[in-house]
Amino acid sequence: MKHSSIKLSFLTFLSTFATLLGYADQVQPIPVKVVVLTMFEKDGDELGETELWEKRLELNQRLPFPAGRSDILTDGKGVICITTAMGVSNAAASVMALGLDPRFDFTKAYWLVAGISGIDPHDGSMGSAVWTRFVVDGGLAHEIDAREIPDDWTTGYLPLRSSKPFDRNGQPVNPSQFFQLNEGLLQWAYQLTKDTPLLDGPDLAKRRAQFVGFPNAQKPPFVLIGSNLSDSTFWHGVKMTEFGNDWTDFWTEGRGNFTTKAMEDSGTLQSLTNLHNAGKVDIDRVMILRTASNYTMPSPDMTAPQSLARERGASLSAYNESLDAAFRVGNTVVQEILNNWDQFEQTIPHAKASTY
Numbered sequence: 001m002k003h004s005s006i007k008l009s010f011l012t013f014l015s016t017f018a019t020l021l022g023y024a025d026q027v028q029p030i031p032v033k034v035v036v037l038t039m040f041e042k043d044g045d046e047l048g049e050t051e052l053w054e055k056r057l058e059l060n061q062r063l064p065f066p067a068g069r070s071d072i073l074t075d076g077k078g079v080i081c082i083t084t085a086m087g088v089s090n091a092a093a094s095v096m097a098l099g100l101d102p103r104f105d106f107t108k109a110y111w112l113v114a115g116i117s118g119i120d121p122h123d124g125s126m127g128s129a130v131w132t133r134f135v136v137d138g139g140l141a142h143e144i145d146a147r148e149i150p151d152d153w154t155t156g157y158l159p160l161r162s163s164k165p166f167d168r169n170g171q172p173v174n175p176s177q178f179f180q181l182n183e184g185l186l187q188w189a190y191q192l193t194k195d196t197p198l199l200d201g202p203d204l205a206k207r208r209a210q211f212v213g214f215p216n217a218q219k220p221p222f223v224l225i226g227s228n229l230s231d232s233t234f235w236h237g238v239k240m241t242e243f244g245n246d247w248t249d250f251w252t253e254g255r256g257n258f259t260t261k262a263m264e265d266s267g268t269l270q271s272l273t274n275l276h277n278a279g280k281v282d283i284d285r286v287m288i289l290r291t292a293s294n295y296t297m298p299s300p301d302m303t304a305p306q307s308l309a310r311e312r313g314a315s316l317s318a319y320n321e322s323l324d325a326a327f328r329v330g331n332t333v334v335q336e337i338l339n340n341w342d343q344f345e346q347t348i349p350h351a352k353a354s355t356y
Contacts, residue, residue: 028105029102029103029104029105030104030105031078031104031105031108031109032078032080032106032108032109033079033108033110033337033338033341033345034078034080034109034110034111034334034338035079035080035081035082035098035106035109035110035111035112036079036080036081036082036112036114036330037081037091037111037112037113037115037268038053038081038082038083038084038114038115039084039085039086039091039115039263039264040083040085040086041070041083046319047323048083048323049083049114049116049323049326050070050073052323052327053114053331054073056327056331057079057081057331057334058075059073059074059075059079059080059081061073061074061075061076065082065098065101067097067098067101068082068097068098069082069083069084069085069090070082070083070085072098078338078341080104082094082098084264086232086263086264087232087264087267088137088139088230088231088232088263088264088267089267090264090267091264091265091267091271092267092268092270092271093267095267095268095271095275096271096274096275099271099275099280099281106275107280107282108282108285109281109285110285110286110287110337110344111281111285111286111287112287112288112289112333113264113265113268113286113287113288113289113290114289114327114330115262115264115289115290115291116262116290116293116319116322116323117130117228117260117261117262117290117291117292117293117322118234118236118260118261118262118294118295118296119259119261119292119294119295119296120226120241120244120258120260120261120295120296120297121211121214121216121217121241121296121297121299122214122241122245123216123224123226123257123258124216124217124219124222124224124226124259124292125204125208125216125217125218125219125220125221125222125292126204126207126217126221126293126294126317126321127199127200127204127220127221127291127292127318127321128198128223128292128325129193129196129198129221129223129224129290129326129329130223130224130225130226130228130259130260130289130290131189131190131193131223131224131225131226131287131288131289132181132186132225132226132228132260132287132288132290133180133181133183133186133225133226133227133256134179134180134227134228134252134255134256135178135179135181135228135229135230135265135266135269135288136177136178136227136230136247136248136251136252136256136258137176137177137178137230137266138229138230138231138233138244138266139230139231139232139233139266140160140176140177142157142158142159142160142162143156143157144156144158153165154242154243154246155239155243155246157243157247159171159250160174165246166246166250173251176266176270177251178251178252178256179265179266179269179270179273181286181287181288182283182284182285182348182350183353184349184350184351184352184353185284185285185287185348185349185350186225186287187350187351187352187353188350188351189287189333190223190224190225190351191351192333192336193223193329193333194223195223196223196329196332198220198221198222198223198324198325198328198329199221199320199321199324199328200220200321201321203317204221204317204318204321205220207299207317207318208220210300210301210302211295211299211300212299212300213300217295221318221321225259226257226258226259226260227248227252227256227257227258227259227260228260228261228262228265228288228290229244229247229258229260229261229262230262230264230265230266230267231263231266232263234263235296236296236298236304236308237296237297237298237304238297238298238304240296240297241258241296241297244258244261260290260292265288265290268288269288272286282348284348285348287333289326289329291323291325291329292318292322292325293316293317293318293319293321293322293323294311294316294317294318295307295317336349337349
């Protein structure tokens with residue numbers, strides 16, 4: 001009798017488990033239309049990258065996301081937003097966790113990174129918005145302290161497995177070293193938003209005027225196309241900006257122009273690439289928008305330490321303006337996708353590549 005009772009209990013367990021599995025199979029993941037990725041939230045009284053999206057799009061529903069660094073915000077209509085936390089590793093982990101979350105179907109989703117950055121004053125001005133063509137990883141390298149490098153070297157930063165700057169030593173390009181975004185989608189986003197009015201003011205104009213000899217840095221904020229150098233170090237200065245240009249030029253073989261410096265995007269794109277390979281996302285539906293909160297180097301009247309001292313946290317020269325630009329420009333694209341979802345669910349929008 002005891003043996004029969006145990007057998008019956010086991011059969012009951014198997015039946016219940018099979019029922020649960022069948023129920024799980026019937027639950028369909030939620031189709032997502034747009035994912036907005038921001039990198040940091042409000043700190044005290046200072047806004048972060050997330051709050052404008054949360055408030056202005058009324059992302060009032062919060063879903064628990066223990067595998068990530070923040071709750072998932074959603075409007076329940078196909079738009080979700082997460083804050084990845086700052087740095088390459090945090091972004092990679094959060095994006096991978098989201099992409100593997102069984103509650104969602106991301107196969108038709110568009111991904112928008114919307115965050116602030118430093119900008120090369122040769123290319124643009126504070127408060128500007130930059131659609132990204134290439135993301136180059138700046139963390140995979142050898143390094144020798146600048147005080148110990150040969151006199152004929154411009155940097156102590158070397159490609160992995162190389163013994164001098166800007167030499168691959170016959171090695172193939174590491175596929176994690178740089179990423180190219182979908183050019184047709186990039187051009188579509190740029191052309192849709194290139195005339196977007198951006199916040200400006202007397203303080204920004206005064207700061208811009210200090211960049212004598214840098215005509216693009218003295219322009220009012222505008223929308224442009226460029227490439228982003230990604231690593232978790234907030235570096236600053238004339239020499240580092242020269243390095244950013246050289247490093248980007250090297251890895252993209254002259255096709256990319258260093259324009260912005262931020263942290264997370266190589267980690268984000270590596271995760272999205274892996275998820276694409278697994279059939280979870282479409283890498284051709286990814287856009288990166290970086291807006292300029294500060295310059296990557298000082299104006300001619302300042303030293304690098306003086307400039308860095310003023311460009312920290314919420315004291316960044318165009319902090320609030322860059323947060324607004326990230327939403328203002330990014331949301332123009334988001335709304336265009338949502339308003340034309342019947343078309344863009346199946347067909348990725350694109351425009352002819354410009355010569356910009």
